[in-house]
Amino acid sequence: MSKFILKRIAAMIFVLFSISVLVFLIFFATPGVDPAARIAGRNADQLTLQQVRVSFELDKPLPLRYLSMMRHLFISQDLTSYVNRGAKVLPQLFQAIPATLSLVFGAALIWLCVGIFLGIAAASSKRKWMDPTISFLGIVGISLPVYWLGEVVNLITQSKLHNSVFSWLPPLGYVPLTQDPLGWFLRMIFPWMTLALLYAGIYIRVLRSEILSVMKEDYIKTERAKGASEKRILYKHATRMSLITIVSLFGLDFGALVGGSALLTEVVFGIQGVGRLTFSALQNFDLPVIMATVMYASFFVVLANAIVDVVYALLDPRVRRV
Amino acid sequence: MRKRSIILVSMLATATLLLSACGGSSDSNSSAGSDTTTKGSFAAYDETKAGGILKFVAAGAGGTLDPKVNYTAQYWQLYQASYDGLLAFKYADDEGSFEVVPDLAEALPEITNDGKTLTFTLRKGIKFSDGTDVTVADVKASFERIFTVSSPTAGGFYNGIVGADACLKKPAGCKLDAGVVVDPATNSVVINLIAPDETIISKLAVPHAVINPAGSPTTDAGTTIIPTTGPYMYKSYDPNKSLIMVRNPYFKEWSHDAQPQGYPDEIHYTFGLTATAQVTAVENDQANWGYDPIPSDRLNEIGTKYADQVHVNPLTAMWYLPMNVNLAPFNNLKARQAVNYALDRAAMVKIFGGDKLAAPVCSFLPPGFPGHEDYCQYTVGGTPEAPATAWTAPDLAKAKALVEESGTKGQAVGIVVSDDEVNKQMGEYIQSVLNQIGYKATLKPISGNIQFTYIQNTKNKVQISLSQWYQDYPAASDFLYILLSCGSFTPGSDSSINMAGYCNKALDVKMQKAMDLGLTDPAAANKLWASIDKEVMADAPVAVAFTPKQLDFISKSTKNYHFSKQYKMFVSQIQLK
Numbered sequence: 001m002s003k004f005i006l007k008r009i010a011a012m013i014f015v016l017f018s019i020s021v022l023v024f025l026i027f028f029a030t031p032g033v034d035p036a037a038r039i040a041g042r043n044a045d046q047l048t049l050q051q052v053r054v055s056f057e058l059d060k061p062l063p064l065r066y067l068s069m070m071r072h073l074f075i076s077q078d079l080t081s082y083v084n085r086g087a088k089v090l091p092q093l094f095q096a097i098p099a100t101l102s103l104v105f106g107a108a109l110i111w112l113c114v115g116i117f118l119g120i121a122a123a124s125s126k127r128k129w130m131d132p133t134i135s136f137l138g139i140v141g142i143s144l145p146v147y148w149l150g151e152v153v154n155l156i157t158q159s160k161l162h163n164s165v166f167s168w169l170p171p172l173g174y175v176p177l178t179q180d181p182l183g184w185f186l187r188m189i190f191p192w193m194t195l196a197l198l199y200a201g202i203y204i205r206v207l208r209s210e211i212l213s214v215m216k217e218d219y220i221k222t223e224r225a226k227g228a229s230e231k232r233i234l235y236k237h238a239t240r241m242s243l244i245t246i247v248s249l250f251g252l253d254f255g256a257l258v259g260g261s262a263l264l265t266e267v268v269f270g271i272q273g274v275g276r277l278t279f280s281a282l283q284n285f286d287l288p289v290i291m292a293t294v295m296y297a298s299f300f301v302v303l304a305n306a307i308v309d310v311v312y313a314l315l316d317p318r319v320r321r322v
Numbered sequence: 323m324r325k326r327s328i329i330l331v332s333m334l335a336t337a338t339l340l341l342s343a344c345g346g347s348s349d350s351n352s353s354a355g356s357d358t359t360t361k362g363s364f365a366a367y368d369e370t371k372a373g374g375i376l377k378f379v380a381a382g383a384g385g386t387l388d389p390k391v392n393y394t395a396q397y398w399q400l401y402q403a404s405y406d407g408l409l410a411f412k413y414a415d416d417e418g419s420f421e422v423v424p425d426l427a428e429a430l431p432e433i434t435n436d437g438k439t440l441t442f443t444l445r446k447g448i449k450f451s452d453g454t455d456v457t458v459a460d461v462k463a464s465f466e467r468i469f470t471v472s473s474p475t476a477g478g479f480y481n482g483i484v485g486a487d488a489c490l491k492k493p494a495g496c497k498l499d500a501g502v503v504v505d506p507a508t509n510s511v512v513i514n515l516i517a518p519d520e521t522i523i524s525k526l527a528v529p530h531a532v533i534n535p536a537g538s539p540t541t542d543a544g545t546t547i548i549p550t551t552g553p554y555m556y557k558s559y560d561p562n563k564s565l566i567m568v569r570n571p572y573f574k575e576w577s578h579d580a581q582p583q584g585y586p587d588e589i590h591y592t593f594g595l596t597a598t599a600q601v602t603a604v605e606n607d608q609a610n611w612g613y614d615p616i617p618s619d620r621l622n623e624i625g626t627k628y629a630d631q632v633h634v635n636p637l638t639a640m641w642y643l644p645m646n647v648n649l650a651p652f653n654n655l656k657a658r659q660a661v662n663y664a665l666d667r668a669a670m671v672k673i674f675g676g677d678k679l680a681a682p683v684c685s686f687l688p689p690g691f692p693g694h695e696d697y698c699q700y701t702v703g704g705t706p707e708a709p710a711t712a713w714t715a716p717d718l719a720k721a722k723a724l725v726e727e728s729g730t731k732g733q734a735v736g737i738v739v740s741d742d743e744v745n746k747q748m749g750e751y752i753q754s755v756l757n758q759i760g761y762k763a764t765l766k767p768i769s770g771n772i773q774f775t776y777i778q779n780t781k782n783k784v785q786i787s788l789s790q791w792y793q794d795y796p797a798a799s800d801f802l803y804i805l806l807s808c809g810s811f812t813p814g815s816d817s818s819i820n821m822a823g824y825c826n827k828a829l830d831v832k833m834q835k836a837m838d839l840g841l842t843d844p845a846a847a848n849k850l851w852a853s854i855d856k857e858v859m860a861d862a863p864v865a866v867a868f869t870p871k872q873l874d875f876i877s878k879s880t881k882n883y884h885f886s887k888q889y890k891m892f893v894s895q896i897q898l899k
Contacts, residue, residue, distance in 0.1 A: 032768065032776035037816030041393040042774075043804060044817045045477020047490045052472060055541075084561035085386040086544005092562050151598070158602045171608035172599050173592065270595040272563050280382055280562075285771050 004313055008306050019298045020291065024066050027287050034058070035082045035285065056082070073292060083286040092277060093292050099174045100273035103195065103265065104257040106188055110196035112250065115203025116243075122204060123211035124234050134204060141201025150194050150268030157190055172270040191269040195262055199253060203246060210242035217241075248308070255304035259297030362418030364884065364895060367575065367583045371882070374898030376586035379600045380613035383561035383593045388543040389529045390464075390473045395792065395890065396613055398529050400591075402886070403584055403894035404550040404567065405532035408442050408461070408511065409523060410580040411888040413895065417690075419886035420796040422527045425580035426456065426551065427511070430523070437518030437841045440526075442511040449572040450535055451555035458504035461511050463536035469496040470540045475794075478804070479525040484514040494540075520840030520847065524795035553584035553894055565591040584894030585882070604631075607877040610896065616875060618743075621675065624875050633874045634678055635885045638691045639792040640801075641670070641680075643752065643865040644777070644821035646785050651730035651761065658862035660728070661786070662700035664721035664759045665752075667713050670867045673747045680868045682713045686801060686855045688869045690887070692844075693798035693851030699859055706860035721759045731760040738777050738787040740770035748788055748867075756786075775816040780823060789821060790870075796888070797840070798851035803833050806858060824863035829854065 027033060037044065040052040053059045057068050072079035079089045122134040157166040170186050177184045214220065215238050223233050263275030270276075274293060281289035384396035389405045392398070402411070410425035412418055424430055426448060431440035448456045469476050469489035477490055489496035503512040515522065525531060534548050547556045555570040567589040575583045595603060600612030601620045605628065616624065624632060645652035645661065652658050667682030674680045683689065684698035697709040702717045704710035725731050735756050739749035749765045756763035768776060777787040794800050804810055808830050810820035832854055840847035859866075874891055876883055882897040 030772075032772045032779070032782060032816075034775070034816055037775040037778070038771070040472070040817060041391070041474020043478055043810070043819040044474045045481070045490060046812055046815060046817065048472045048474065048477050049815065049817045051493055055472075080544065081561070083385055084383055084545065085391070085542050086388075086546060087561045092560075095560070096562060154599060154602065158599070159605065162602075162606050171603055171606065172595060267596065268599075270599055272594045276594060277562055283769075283771065284382075285769070 001313070005310060008309055012302050012306050015302050016295065016298060020070065020295060021066065023291055023294050024069070024287075025062075027285075027290070028062060030285075033285055035287065038285075039082055039085065069288065069291065073288075073295070079288045079292065081281075081286050081289050083281075083284045083289075089288045089292045092289065093274065093296060096272060096274045096277045098176060099271050100258060100260065100262060100266070100275060102174070102177065102184065102188060103191055103262055103271055103273060104254065106192040107195040107199070107262075107265075108250070108254055108257075110192055111199040111203060112246075114196065114200040115207060116239075116246070118200070119204045119207025119242075120211065120234070120239055122208040123215075123238075131208075135208065138201040138204040138208075141197045142205075143201075144197065145264075146194060146198055147264040147268050149197065150191075150265060153190050153194055154268065174271045174273070191265055191271060194269075195257075195265045203249070206249060207239075207242055207246055210245050211238050214238045214241045251304060251308065255300045256297075259300040260293055261297075362412075362414040362416070363579050364413050364582060366578065371897040371899050372583075372585050372587070374586050376589045376880075376893070376896055376898060377609045378589065378591040378611050378613060379595045379603055379609040380591065380593055381596060381600075383559075383565065385561070386542055386544050387546075387556065387559050387565070388471065388539075388548065389532050389534070390468055390471050391542045392529070393474045399889045399891065399893055400554075400565075400567065400589075401529040401532065402552075402889045402892070403589075404552040404554045404556065404570075405529060405534075406551045406581055407526055407528075407531045407533060408444070409527040409531075411527050411886065412579050413582050413884075413886075413892060414579070415884055416887070419888050422523050423577065423579045425527075425577060426461075426533055431513070435514075438515045440513040440515070440522065442513070444509045444511055445576055446509060448551060448576060450549040450551055451570040451572055452535070452549040453572055454535060454549075456533060456551060457536075458506050458509055458511055460536045461533055462498065462502045462504045463538070464533045465502045465513075465531070466496045466498050467534065467538060467540070468530060469493045469498075471542050473530050475525075475528075475530050479528070479530065479794075482515045482517060482519045482522070484516055518838065518841050520837050520844075521795065521797040521799055524797055528795055552581050554589060562593065564593060567591075582894065585897045585899075586894075589893065601875065604875055604877045607879055610877045610880040610898075611874065611891070616873060618675070628875065628878075631876050631878060631880075633876070633883055633885065633891075635872045635874075635887075635890075636681070636690055637792065637870050637872050638688045638796065638887060639790065640683065640686075640688050640869055641674070641748075641788065641790050641867045643786055643788055643867065645863060645865065646780075646783075646821070646823055647863050648780070648823045649783060649785050651728070651733045651735065652785060654728045654730055655862065656724040656728035657730045658865075659700065659706070660721040660724035660759055661756070662859075662862050662865045663717045663724065664755045665700070665865050665867060666716040666755070667867050668715075669751055670748055673744060673751060674868065674870065678871070679873060680870045682868050683866055684713050684859065686806075686858055686864070686866060687798055687851065688793075688801075691793065691798070691801070692796055693802075693848040693855065695852040695855070697856065699856070700862075700865075706856075706862075709856065718758065725760040733761055735761045735763045735785050736766050737763060738766045738768060738773065738782075738784045740773040740788075741767040742770050745770070745788060752786070752788065777821050778818045779816050780813040780818070784821070787821065788867075798848065798855075799833065799837055799840075802851065802854055802858065803837065806863060807833060822863035824861070826858075826861065829857060832857075 036049055036053045036058050040049045057065055077090050081087045081089060118134050122131045125131055157169055170183055175183045260274040260278050263279050266273045266275040267279050278293040384394040386392050389401050406425045408427040409422050412421040412423045426445055427442040428445050431442050433440055444458055468480050470493050472493055480486055484501035485498045501514050538548050545559050550570055553570055553573045554567040557566040557568045559565045597614040597617050600614055601616055603609040604612055645658050647653055671680045671682050684700055687694040696711050698704050698713040699706045699709040701710050701713045702715045737749050737752050739745045746767050753763040753765045776782055777784045806820055806824050808825035811823050811825055812818040836847050836850040872890055879898055880896055882895055884892045884895050886892055
């Protein structure tokens, strides 16, 4: 078993290394991307340009540049941005994490509650109209692009009805929970709901079809034959079985979102999280920040996968031999 | 200077709706409650109006906070209220804001030695925001620091100081012992130049020449805060979150024209709101002002519902099309002139947002700028020899004939523009014009963040592009000499601001003459610049399209709006009471 875990860790490091090399090479292969002139400033003297090149180690060959960047990122941890010179990348990233966690935790709570409740309702309802209605709503939720929905929500809550219905709503942005709990909560309500809508739609549909397929299983028939009530069958057996799929799906979604996939929601609502940091770094061609956020995101995804693999291995001895 | 976030400009024809509404706002830009004295100076400080937190919002931060390195309009505006040089641009409306006045120096310099020696006396009793005195040693160190931190303008603005060439070559440990001579006993500061420089006064008034403590970092300070001398100091800076400015406890007004006391108690600049969210925040009075240009779909709304909170002011800037004079087809004069004749400047103004937000021009120097004369060679009824007074309409027939004559008809032309909405639309328009006059044009939009350096590098073989230039200081040389002299063209470099690759030795000599003349007779020099302008445009290395205007949308609680032609809205003068 320990050999298996070591193998997984080695594979994880290899994947992270490959991603970092790819990001690095793609960046420098982009035409016109050389950051020296943008760092030096408009109409900089050729000598000044040369000094910037030296001080940012842009005069060195690519492999050395890569090694130096990795050294600054992981060992001395003092890698600084190309755009906001002097701003260290790692503190920026760590500062952004609480905002992203606030957004993703709250949204996850909402979409799990809504998804599970409506998913069960759709699968079990005896009223004929209910299942298609819920499924339809689910599809609507999945289809609405989050950046569009976010803008519309802002238009209504911050602009059109701000002086009447939504006068209690604070301006867009993020305040830490520890600093102003109520302000934090009020500011996060609409971002949570916007982000949750998409995932709730997916979860409703997944849970519904899972429950319906489990209901056809033999052991459910056995339960019925034994005289168990429909309620007991639904909650105790069918839903419980179906939740396994939901839990593994949730693990992956949650990992990706914490890694920065809530980017568009963060941008639209002005939440200074990891996603927005990635977004602005991509816009500004700020390689050090791009590198840090990509490594951070891939770390979460790779870690989640590794944990899943290890857990599978624990459960199923056959996997260990692979 | 090129405005950093111009790529975000997103103003469409909907702005024409703004026309009527903006009538209520003032182009002369003094809003209610702003009394100005007769000389253009601002009214004396009114303590009853002081207080409150001024809130600004922007999509992103402006980069390093180091005043010697930052070269963005976003932070230069704040530096005016926080840092001081020996000289400063005046706190005044209209033309007055271009005037240079003594700031940390007691008076304007005494100029001797044929313009090569400038003698200042540093004011006594001024302190930095950390409580230490401002001394002549700080002044000397500040000039050396321009070179040690590799300021973007070290080579462009300050290379004329004696000893600067050595410092440019070897910035570490730069010493200007002969260039900046100080005497602590008399508090005098003598700046020695290798040659007279008619723009040195302006260059000493911009933020890269401000005075910082001698112990400031020897590399770009980045997010580290450097003590200020003005009414505000920086409390915290996080480029991903916010910039907080508070009152400098050691500030006492020493010159109302150079650095008046500020009104708000604090200034909070928050980063991370989209341009449209900024407009909403200002409408709700959650923010006083948003930095980014107003999106086209919001112009109508603010123009109709919030007309009295809108201020429109002309900028001394231009949008223009550099044409590479070293590459076919634009290595042919007639081909370049044809583009100039064919360009419908009114159409480009319309794409930018209508005549309230821009005005068509053909001259290189923008209206309201030293040396500008109203003229247009490339319009119906105009020729390079006998220009019309203003642009009226394109002359397509003439353009087609010129292309025919030049023998370049049918050649392929690539147009490189930024990939934002407005630039791309203008690119599409330029493409249609080039196709109309006989070229096979293709549009190449690239990311706005790299377009500006991409089009400068000759290795990228850019034939024609769309770019912008915003003034650094009010002098004709800031446009003509910087953008079109031989010295500004460095083949193969990303920093070669002369994008057309235009090098005319005879004209360089003439420009040098105009700069020399500026030292003794600015009026005559400006006349000469006007003739150089015409001469350059007859050669047509670029096609100038229009001059943009600044649209500021302020919240209803924001009072005492004043506009500086140099730094835009005066931040410290805004009143919240």
